[in-house]
Amino acid sequence: MKIPNTILAMLGGIGLTLFSLWFGQHNHLLPVPATADAALVDGLFNTMLTVSVGLFLLVQGLLIYAVIVFRQRPGDETDGPPIRGNIPLEVLWTSIPAAIVLAISIYSYEVYNAMGGLDPMAAGGTAIAHHHHHGGAAIAAPLDGMAPDMGNGRQVAYGVGADPDSMGKGPDVTIDVTGLQYAWLFNYANDGIMSGDLHVPVDQDVQLNIVAQDVLHAFWIPQFRLKQDAIPGQMTQLRFKPTVTGHYPIVCAELCGSYHGAMRAEVVVDSPEDYAAWKTSMVAAAGLDQSAIAAAIPTKQLSDADYLAPYGAELGIDPGAIAQLQP
Amino acid sequence: MAQAELSTAPAPDIGLPETTPWWKYFTFSTDHKVIGIQYLVTSFIFYMIGGALATAVRLELATPEVDFVSRELYNQLFTIHATIMIFLWIVPAGTGALGNYLIPLLIGAQDMAFPKLNALAFWMIPPGGLLLIMSFFTGTGAAASGWTSYPPLSLVNGKAGEFIWILSVLILGTSSILGAVNFFTTILKMRAPSIKINTMPLFCWAMLAASILILLSTPVLAGALILLSFDLMAGTNFFNPAGGGDPVVYQHMFWFYSHPAVYIMILPVFGTISEILPVHARKPIFGYKAIAYSSMAISFLGLIVWAHHMFTSGTPAWLRMFFMVATMVIAVPTGIKIFGWLATVWGGKIRLNSPMLFALGFISMFVVGGLSGVMVASVPFDIHVHDTYFIVAHLHYVLFGGSVFGLYASIYHWFPKMTGRMLNETWGKIHFVLTFVGFNLCFLPMHYLGLMGMPRRVAEYDPQFATINAICSIGSYILAVSTIPFLVNAIYSWRSGPIAGPNPWNALTLEWTVASPPPEHNFDGVPVPKTGPYDYGFVKQGDRRRKISDLKASDILGGA
Ligand SMILES: [Cu+2]
């Protein structure tokens, strides 16, 4: 009787492992990855999911098996065997989880490094030059006011920096991002463009310098697997290389007030031609002065009459910001 | 006669031993058993209020648009829901109710070390809770910046609601500290001489670990909230960036308490699970020392992982890495417990009654929360799912699938001791099935929502998530309804359930050697147990065929 049981247990273990491996690779639980780094995060997730599904099935399997096989039979008032422990077994189930979390930690560290999380330059430096006034980008002024140390290189900017292979090199595109109740503003300081939606060129190294104007927000692009809080008075940053053209949502992930759920924008990953065309159109629009302002404010939220009515007061912020846009 | 009372045959309905008159529960009683029940009933009432708020949240989220409540009220609903569930239900029920009721009985003491302090700690709960609920009726409503109350948002929402929230949490936190002083001292100093620290019931170890966490971390929360109240009311700028303050410092202080708070909420339940499983599986706990010391390890590690809630905040890379690894390590002592529990039931004679169903349900649900906990500890992955529904799912698998299932298991297990009467088994099973199904229907799909891009704390969401949210809402309605069979069962059985007798489960810990409900001073003299708390399968010398269920109280208790 003992040998068949062992074989059954082994078969069960193999089946469980195969299922976990299959499920981990075919889970479809994440949106399309639109940057190179996103694929790294997905690989990590799939691995952790594989291990988790395996352990989950193991525990549930043991529980269900125990409940069926070791249930009290009618009339049986006796006890189970007085087993109080088993040191080798306990060592085993202490060391296996320890090995698993060690492996996951190392893997996570590698992924975090590969996506630029450990970039020492994320602590200031190159990013800051763009804050000095170019063209009509006077929006930098209020931002500088909020992050007083920005520009002297001492201020630490938290977030995800350059990948190891582009470390030390400046990004291809730098965009200043401001979160405010309840919109994102994107300032292309070098081009004098202000926009309510983010346009980035495909396959280029993009850096976002993120601040908040009022309360905490969090800048999240699910398809990029990137998120970073926007903090008043403290610049943070994200650096990435989008690889798949398309339109993706920008979601505010940190509670910022009643319209937190409506604080959404869009990132458009453009082909080089589309990106150039978009920039041209934005610069042309900016030339038309006042109309630039309308373009700069995220239209989605503003067109929501529901939003306008009770939040006239909040909109009061915007005319102020708009005034500062004037060259 | 004593033999009959201890066997599984229903005890003759000879009425209960002297019970505490109902009005005693409304007094400043110093009896730990009265206080324990005061905690339990009070926190359960708040649980139902918190559950009603959760149902309102799910009603709003049943559709993508804002339609059931206003956006402003929605934020108040989830803020107060979380605050109630944490500070007025799980913490007071896990530590206050179970700790107070069980610790003196388990260690052979007549009461807690500081009975008056104990009563004081309890009587801070009702005013703290009422204050919180009344804050809905201030001009600007209740606090609306989440239970985390991050500045600057918490400084710009309605001042009155926020201030009351701070006051209420300070009162409840103080109550928790007073309770912890009591548990810590009682466990270390009030044990009957024959109950050694290395043989005391594992619930005591868990409460020791939880008390240490409360004592070390709650004062830091109090400090953060007092500074926050200065910013709010006196215009100081500790955390307000407008005046040069640092909102990230608040996050550090807040999570220095609030991560350990998770263990404050789960450790007591870990403890009761270690008590319940051996009784109903009829086997000794597997690896007593490993389970005992893993509680202490969790307590220690729980103090050095707080910033894993801040991986997307103003947290430098090296700190993100440190807190990632420290958090991952907690999986090891947690795994020791889970495998120890599995080994405890393995090969036993499992009685699949309501306490056991909830205890096994606890293991199975908590494992999900533990595994997703390892995932969110990983910085690159957490950057994606932080502040999304994945976290909502994870935390509810820990705190509902874990803590609440464990609390229900404990209530089913000790209800006969507390009231002297048995709960109805059929209704208990109905309660379990409804809770289990409703819970998983409500929270399992939320993992997917978060992964796909739905942030938490939103009143409106992308219509692509409509179907899954509708499913979650249906689950939450089932969960709400599942409370009814329990309530009816508890109220009916408390009044007229079958008499339980001293030891309806044939358990070996000391509380089962005295009458149900126990007399005011618990024990006549100092009890001297003849067996350890987990000596199931124990065959007495020269009596190899004797079953545990044939043991008499005098076999378990030595001395008088
Ligand atoms: Cu927001």
Ligand SMILES: [Cu+2]
């Ligand atoms: Cu935590």
